[in-house]
Structure formats: structure tokens, C-alpha cells
């Protein structure tokens with residue numbers, strides 16, 4: 079194991095920029111990159127969908143913005159939109175290899191291209207499992223796997239589709255490798271799951287209005303010390319709120335509800351009128367578990383900075 083440092087390390091995780099797409103909002107990306115530069119992170123991860131359609135002009139726009147990021151350790155991989163129209167060739171020309179490994183400052187980051195040209199779903203592929211295992215055999219305090227597609231379904235994204243077709247095998251592989259964090263994007267909905275010893279964290283879209291429900295554009299900020307890992311969602315020009323935090327030794331964790339996630343208490347979709355007892359109530363069927371799930375779900379809400387720009 080490398081010598082443990084108690085210095086706080088910071089990773090900014092951006093995803094789904096979608097330059098060139100009709101729903102791309104350039105000012106939002108400029109704002110997010112200004113904020114990231116202000117943060118001065120140790121690593122910046124960009125987990126795909128840099129472009130709207132994989133066209134050269136989309137890529138050139140993405141490159142212009144990404145070049146403004148002041149961070150030596152930049153890990154960029156493509157998403158399914160970048161692999162459209164043979165766009166993966168432009169990716170290679172402008173950003174280099176589509177798979178990346180970075181071992182730095184006690185962190186091992188293994189990022190893979192999970193795209194298949196012109197398909198929305200993704201794949202890691204059995205042919206790469208041995209290679210991934212080898213990369214994670216490097217001594218590290220924090221092991222991070224990055225891919226564009228989600229490995230675990232994300233709540234509030236509608237009908238499940240376009241995830242990784244070998245997700246079960248990949249999840250087993252990553253847990254065997256002792257991976258601490260999986261970072262992905264694709265669904266444009268930020269979320270965090272714990273799965274065995276591993277935390278699976280999805281970033282939202284940083285700079286588009288291609289949003290689902292009440293979700294807001296956001297990117298993630300991960301901070302890491304030997305005692306605590308925290309993951310926050312930051313709305314460009316708006317608030318920063320905690321999503322999840324965990325103790326890297328005990329794996330004890332705490333989850334939070336953020337504004338960017340679009341979570342809201344279950345709505346009143348049924349109205350019950352009981353004229354016998356002269357009572358009426360809404361939200362039938364909610365709270366049948368004994369505990370109060372509405373309050374439970376809202377546990378740990380942190381107000382943080384709720385300002386919006």
C-alpha cells in the first residue's frame with residue numbers, strides 16, 4: 079500500500095456536456111468549468127457524452143471548453159452520443175485513447191469506453207475483465223472505476239433501458255477488485271447507491287436541459303481523506319449539497335436528499351373521502367410500512383447553499 083496521506087483530495091466529476099445538442103446550454107458549462115477551476119481539484123473526471131451527435135463540430139466545441147479546465151489529471155472517456163456517426167474517431171483525434179488509467183496520490187482510476195457505435199446501451203465486455211483486474215492490482219487507498227453507462231438502475235428515470243448489457247458480471251468483477259467508487263453518467267439523473275462494499279455514483283448532466291422530472295443540471299464533487307469520503311452535487315451557478323458520505327474503513331454511510339436530484343415526497347395521487355367518519359385523506363397507500371417513509375426518505379437533508387444563479 080502507498081504511504082497514507084491525510085491530505086484531502088478532491089475529484090470533480092462532470093458528465094453529459096452534450097456540446098452541439100439543441101438542449102446544450104453553453105453558459106452552464108462555462109459556469110461549471112469556472113467553478114471547477116476555483117475548486118482546484120486533484121483530478122477531473124468527464125464520463126462521456128461530450129457531444130450531441132458525435133460530429134466534428136460538436137467535438138471541437140467540447141474540446142474548446144475542456145481545454146479551459148486547469149487540472150493536470152484529466153480523465154475523459156466517450157459516451158454513447160460521442161460514438162454516433164463514427165464520432166469515436168474524432169474523440170481519439172482530439173482527446174486521445176478511449177480508455178484511461180490514472181494512478182496518482184493514492185488513487186487508482188480506471189476509466190473504460192463502454193460505448194458501442196450507434197447503440198444507446200453499453201458494454202464493458204469479458205475481453206477486458208482481466209485487463210481491469212490487472213489495473214486494480216496496483217496499490218491504492220481509493221479505487222475508482224469510471225464508465226459512461228449506468229451499472230445499476232437509477233430511480234426516477236422512467237422505464238429501465240440502455241444500461242450495460244454485462245452489468246452483473248462487471249459488478250461482480252469490480253467488487254472482487256476492491257473498487258470503492260463507480261462513477262458514471264448517461265441517465266442525466268444524479269444518484270448514489272451502496273452495493274456490498276462499493277458506492278455506485280451517477281452524475282447528472284452538467285450543461286443541458288435534457289432533464290427528467292424535477293432534476294436539475296449538476297456535477298459531482300468528491301472529497302477524500304482516509305477517514306471520510308463525501309460526494310456532493312453542485313448545480314452550476316447554484317447550490318452544493320451532499321449526496322452520500324462514507325467511512326472508507328467501516329463502510330458506514332449516510333445518504334442525503336439534494337435539490338439537484340429532483341426527489342420529492344410522494345404526491346397525492348388518490349383522494350379518499352370517508353363520509354362515515356367524516357374524514358378525508360390523501361396519499362392512500364403511503365406509509366404502509368409502519369415507519370414513516372416520507373420522513374425517512376428526507377432524513378439527513380442538508381440545506382447547504384441553496385442560492386441559485
Ligand SMILES: [Fe+2]
Pocket residue numbers: 094096127157159264265266
Ligand atoms: Fe447524455
Ligand SMILES: [Fe+2]
Pocket residue numbers: 127157158159226263264265
Ligand atoms: Fe449517454
